[in-house]
Amino acid sequence: MTIRSSYRRRLQLWSLVFLAPALILFVVMTLIPVAQAVIMAFYSYDPFRGNSIVRPQFVGLDNFATVLRSAGFWQAMKNTLLFSLGVVPLSTALTLTFALLMQPLRRAYQHAFKAAFYLPGVVSDAVIALIWFWIFNPTFGLLNYFLSLLGFGPIYWLADETWALPSIMLMAVVSGWGVSVIIFSAAIDQIPESLYEAAAIEGAGSWRQFRHITWPLMRPAFLFVLVIGTLSSLQVFTPIYLLTRGGPNRATQTAVYLIYETAFEYLQLGRAAAMALILFVLVFTLAFVQFSILRPKLES
Amino acid sequence: MAHNRRVSKRQIWLAVVLLSPFAAISLLPLYWMMVSAFKPSAAILNLPPDWLPEQVTLDNFVTLLQSARVLRWTANSLVVASLVAVGNIVFDTMAGYAFARRHSRWHPWLFWMIMAGMMIPEQITMIPLFLMMVNWGWYNHLAALVVPTLATPFGIFLMKQFIESLPEELEAAARIDGASEWHVFWRVIFPLSRPAWAMVGLFHFVGNWNRFLWPLIMTHSDDMRTLPVGLATLQSQYSIDFGLLMAGAAVTALPMILLFFAMQKSFYGGLTAGSLKT
Numbered sequence: 001m002t003i004r005s006s007y008r009r010r011l012q013l014w015s016l017v018f019l020a021p022a023l024i025l026f027v028v029m030t031l032i033p034v035a036q037a038v039i040m041a042f043y044s045y046d047p048f049r050g051n052s053i054v055r056p057q058f059v060g061l062d063n064f065a066t067v068l069r070s071a072g073f074w075q076a077m078k079n080t081l082l083f084s085l086g087v088v089p090l091s092t093a094l095t096l097t098f099a100l101l102m103q104p105l106r107r108a109y110q111h112a113f114k115a116a117f118y119l120p121g122v123v124s125d126a127v128i129a130l131i132w133f134w135i136f137n138p139t140f141g142l143l144n145y146f147l148s149l150l151g152f153g154p155i156y157w158l159a160d161e162t163w164a165l166p167s168i169m170l171m172a173v174v175s176g177w178g179v180s181v182i183i184f185s186a187a188i189d190q191i192p193e194s195l196y197e198a199a200a201i202e203g204a205g206s207w208r209q210f211r212h213i214t215w216p217l218m219r220p221a222f223l224f225v226l227v228i229g230t231l232s233s234l235q236v237f238t239p240i241y242l243l244t245r246g247g248p249n250r251a252t253q254t255a256v257y258l259i260y261e262t263a264f265e266y267l268q269l270g271r272a273a274a275m276a277l278i279l280f281v282l283v284f285t286l287a288f289v290q291f292s293i294l295r296p297k298l299e300s
Numbered sequence: 301m302a303h304n305r306r307v308s309k310r311q312i313w314l315a316v317v318l319l320s321p322f323a324a325i326s327l328l329p330l331y332w333m334m335v336s337a338f339k340p341s342a343a344i345l346n347l348p349p350d351w352l353p354e355q356v357t358l359d360n361f362v363t364l365l366q367s368a369r370v371l372r373w374t375a376n377s378l379v380v381a382s383l384v385a386v387g388n389i390v391f392d393t394m395a396g397y398a399f400a401r402r403h404s405r406w407h408p409w410l411f412w413m414i415m416a417g418m419m420i421p422e423q424i425t426m427i428p429l430f431l432m433m434v435n436w437g438w439y440n441h442l443a444a445l446v447v448p449t450l451a452t453p454f455g456i457f458l459m460k461q462f463i464e465s466l467p468e469e470l471e472a473a474a475r476i477d478g479a480s481e482w483h484v485f486w487r488v489i490f491p492l493s494r495p496a497w498a499m500v501g502l503f504h505f506v507g508n509w510n511r512f513l514w515p516l517i518m519t520h521s522d523d524m525r526t527l528p529v530g531l532a533t534l535q536s537q538y539s540i541d542f543g544l545l546m547a548g549a550a551v552t553a554l555p556m557i558l559l560f561f562a563m564q565k566s567f568y569g570g571l572t573a574g575s576l577k578t
Contacts, residue, residue: 008403014481015398015407022395022451023410029429029448030417036428053431098322101315109316115564116323119330122560122567123553124510126528130535130549131329134336134542140345142332174325179571186572235421238512242532256513259423264517269427276423283421 040273047267056270063274073275075250076258077282079165083254084233086169087176092225095177099184100214114185118178128175129242136167136243158244161251168239168252180225187221188214223294227287234283255279333553336546337361344543360547367544369522370551373530377509380445380526385505387450389497395451396459397489401468411460418453422513430517444518445526449508455500458573462496463489499570502563506556527552
């Protein structure tokens with residue numbers, strides 16, 4: 001063996017040492033659980049059928065069949081999609097507008113606005129949800145107080161089937177918009193000033209500057225915000241748990257809340273695993289679709 | 301930096317006028333939490349609301365200390381968040397270094413496998429992981445909140461990106477001086493990558509301090525709760541006492557708010573690091 005190859009060998013061995021902790025954690029805490037989740041979806045842990053956490057029973061595709069036939073699951077899927085469809089486009093449009101409006105301001109103002117939009121995002125979503133728990137209170141909450149100032153009667157935000165999901169969507173938009181404001185602002189800051197100067201010399205107005213400079217160069221950030229927003233909104237859990245527990249009458253039952261309830265309140269672990277897999281396929285498909293629609297235009 | 305582009309005064313005023321109400325909406329809930337936490341219970345439900353407390357009191361915090369194990373929850377949160385942050389600083393930097401230098405042809409392959417793990421949502425792994433923790437005797441134990449997240453794909457990704465930008469000559473020079481690989485890492489790579497791992501540590505600290513679903517599942521005794529989960533138990537026990545609830549919320553939120561104001565640049569840096577490279 002030459003000196004060179006023994007040196008290479010030594011480097012390879014050492015890199016394995018450096019990788020070991022991360023790799024072991026990845027295998028034990030992600031890879032194996034994913035495989036187990038797939039297996040669990042084919043077993044029943046139903047305590048009412050004589051099975052349990054310690055004595056699961058193989059049931060084939062039963063869990064998938066039960067889940068796909070249950071009205072509750074489809075209701076949860078519908079609510080989850082509605083939530084996402086309401087929150088993501090609204091939040092993306094608002095934050096893009098905020099970032100564009102902020103751009104001409106002085107540094108100090110920009111910093112102040114960025115901090116204002118981002119601050120709710122550094123706080124636990126449990127804290128945010130509990131503050132809104134009060135704001136939504138029909139008798140003592142700020143929201144109905146403001147409505148009364150405008151001459152409107154009280155709305156039972158979380159107890160009314162029509163209002164419950166939109167209420168949580170409102171909360172999600174106004175407390176979760178910080179991240180995209182920061183990302184959009186950073187993307188705008190990276191656009192070279194000279195492009196705008198050149199465009200101005202050629203007589204391009206602000207709409208054409210936006211259309212042909214700002215927008216194309218912000219596309220990667222836009223894609224990122226859209227995908228991240230979709231992924232996280234499809235997994236909404238904490239506000240549902242703290243504000244409505246999926247109610248009233250399942251109006252705010254979302255996919256992850258249903259999975260939580262099925263697994264950890266009804267102890268139907270197999271059925272919950274099947275739900276999680278179905279949700280994963282849905283989420284992955286949506287992310288993929290967004291990517292393939294927006295991605296090809298990035299290169300042009 | 302697009303400031304010197306000529307903008308009219310009117311345009312600036314318009315922007316400020318349009319943005320301010322939204323900024324106010326963004327801050328109002330947190331402001332409401334802070335002022336309410338210091339209000340006496342007689343005034344807490346006043347409508348029209350007292351936007352500034354007429355009388356400032358620590359009553360809510362005293363009640364919180366007496367009726368809830370809030371000190372224990374704070375200690376739990378601190379321990380969990382710190383250990384996860386330190387674990388990720390060490391393990392993500394080590395892995396990021398190995399992946400950045402690619403001494404084996406397997407490395408890119410392993411790297412993408414770990415990155416694919418980022419795509420796996422929590423609700424897939426949480427059920428098997430819950431059973432695994434139960435089997436290991438880690439149910440209702442802080443280890444279950446710490447160990448599974450000691451290294452993460454996000455942190456490994458950021459560290460790899462950063463270390464790739466460090467010149468390899470620095471390591472080569474240290475090796476010629478007779479430093480062992482262990483020393484090369486700890487004396488050269490680790491100190492140089494401090495800006496990146498500080499950000500990774502900060503993100504994991506904040507994320508785990510705020511985490512809700514996993515600690516909710518993995519703990520059941522009052523003593524093992526972290527702050528957000530303990531706070532949720534306050535809601536079900538004392539649902540009417542908004543002052544107490546806001547005091548608990550303030551205790552949970554305030555450390556992160558202070559951290560944010562102390563390290564704004566790092567917060568923003570971590571957010572944009574992933575997005576601008578696409």
